[in-house]
Amino acid sequence: MRNTLIASLALAAFVAAAGQAAAHASVKSTTPTDKASVASPEELDLTFSEALNLPFSKLHLLGPDGKEIEIGKGVLKDADKTLTAPVTGPLKPGTYTVRWNVLSVDGHKTNGTYTFTVKP
Amino acid sequence: MTTAETLIVVCRFGFYAGALFLWGASTYIAGFVPDGLRQSVRAKLTPIRGLSVLVIAGATVASLPLNAALLGDGWQDAADLGMLWTVITQTSIGTVWIVQAIAAGLLFAALTPSSRSKILPTALAALVALASLPISGHAAIHDGPLRLLHRANDLLHLLLGGFWFGALLPVALLLPALRDQSTRHDATTALIGFSRAGHVAVALVIVTGLFSTWLIVGGLPLNWSLPYQLLLSAKILIVATMVALAIVNRYVFVRLLDRSPLMYRSLVCATVTEIGLSLGVLALVAYFGRLQPV
Ligand SMILES: [Cu+2]
Numbered sequence: 001m002r003n004t005l006i007a008s009l010a011l012a013a014f015v016a017a018a019g020q021a022a023a024h025a026s027v028k029s030t031t032p033t034d035k036a037s038v039a040s041p042e043e044l045d046l047t048f049s050e051a052l053n054l055p056f057s058k059l060h061l062l063g064p065d066g067k068e069i070e071i072g073k074g075v076l077k078d079a080d081k082t083l084t085a086p087v088t089g090p091l092k093p094g095t096y097t098v099r100w101n102v103l104s105v106d107g108h109k110t111n112g113t114y115t116f117t118v119k120p
Numbered sequence: 121m122t123t124a125e126t127l128i129v130v131c132r133f134g135f136y137a138g139a140l141f142l143w144g145a146s147t148y149i150a151g152f153v154p155d156g157l158r159q160s161v162r163a164k165l166t167p168i169r170g171l172s173v174l175v176i177a178g179a180t181v182a183s184l185p186l187n188a189a190l191l192g193d194g195w196q197d198a199a200d201l202g203m204l205w206t207v208i209t210q211t212s213i214g215t216v217w218i219v220q221a222i223a224a225g226l227l228f229a230a231l232t233p234s235s236r237s238k239i240l241p242t243a244l245a246a247l248v249a250l251a252s253l254p255i256s257g258h259a260a261i262h263d264g265p266l267r268l269l270h271r272a273n274d275l276l277h278l279l280l281g282g283f284w285f286g287a288l289l290p291v292a293l294l295l296p297a298l299r300d301q302s303t304r305h306d307a308t309t310a311l312i313g314f315s316r317a318g319h320v321a322v323a324l325v326i327v328t329g330l331f332s333t334w335l336i337v338g339g340l341p342l343n344w345s346l347p348y349q350l351l352l353s354a355k356i357l358i359v360a361t362m363v364a365l366a367i368v369n370r371y372v373f374v375r376l377l378d379r380s381p382l383m384y385r386s387l388v389c390a391t392v393t394e395i396g397l398s399l400g401v402l403a404l405v406a407y408f409g410r411l412q413p414v
Contacts, residue, residue, distance in 0.1 A: 055211065107212055
């Protein structure tokens with residue numbers, strides 16, 4: 001019984017070793033992508049390594065002048081791992097910063113920024 | 121650390137210590153202490169049992185506003201009912217809190233005159249309290265079957281570690297019974313039971329602990345520039361010390377018990393030291409469990 005348990009845990013450890021060590025939410029991918037040059041996006045999409053809790057997960061968009069631009073309310077999709085917020089109007093050419101501030105299922109808060117450029 | 125963060129760590133420590141003690145002490149007494157000694161050990165533990173329930177309840181009550189202050193915009197949110205409700209209903213922290221509040225209620229119910237003399241109600245309530253912990257935290261970060269596996273592993277780690285930790289105090293209280301002819305036989309039975317179950321529990325605590333480390337850190341916690349990995353290494357070192365002490369206890373002090381009165385004092389001393397070291401382990405986890413692991 002005890003040997004079986006140890007063996008199955010060891011097997012599980014082996015299987016898990018193929019995966020990435022994870023912990024605290026981190027950004028897996030974004031649309032627009034980091035440092036990309038794009039046409040004015042209709043929404044911001046950030047996919048995280050783990051599920052988020054919406055009330056304490058927010059996106060902020062900062063314009064080329066560093067001032068915050070109002071965007072729509074964020075929603076979660078893809079099993080709560082992707083945080084999406086609509087961009088309200090067309091963005092003028094320039095470099096924009098997305099600041100994210102999220103609470104994930106591990107009960108921990110994380111934050112970060114990335115940038116993208118809107119082509120003329 | 122802000123004041124709210126420090127207080128959250130204090131609450132976590134209190135909750136761990138109380139729930140692990142109640143779980144371990146009750147399962148050990150129910151499973152391994154003979155009838156002849158059971159009542160006297162339970163009577164000696166009554167004050168600390170009551171204290172544990174109070175600490176668990178206090179930590180649970182305090183942790184909700186503290187979390188609201190941390191998640192929201194500071195202390196004004198700690199007293200904002202709307203904010204508290206959002207935390208309870210829409211976060212994993214809230215889900216944990218609901219289960220902990222239920223566990224605290226069950227623990228108080230287990231203290232009422234009708235169930236006070238039974239062990240099972242307290243053991244079950246402590247089990248609920250411990251089961252709340254892997255709901256959130258780094259056991260919750262995976263997808264699919266791995267998440268269930270990690271949670272089950274962490275619960276097993278808590279139950280077995282809790283058995284070890286919680287049994288230490290009743291064991292320390294049983295040691296004087298070794299020197300009394302009328303209780304010597306029962307005390308020996310109880311201590312042999314602790315030793316046998318302890319071997320299995322400690323082995324599985326190590327296996328489940330390493331497995332959890334593997335899932336969270338991806339290997340051994342050797343990147344000591346990260347406080348999480350440094351403190352996890354410190355925790356492992358303390359547990360290794362505890363294991364070494366337990367081995368000396370079992371295979372040196374106990375074997376020589378009949379030959380020298382000094383061995384009896386060493387045994388008491390070592391058992392009390394084990395309790396102190398386990399509290400150090402709990403304090404470390406209460407703090408570093410919230411840090412960035414990798
Ligand atoms: Cu985390």
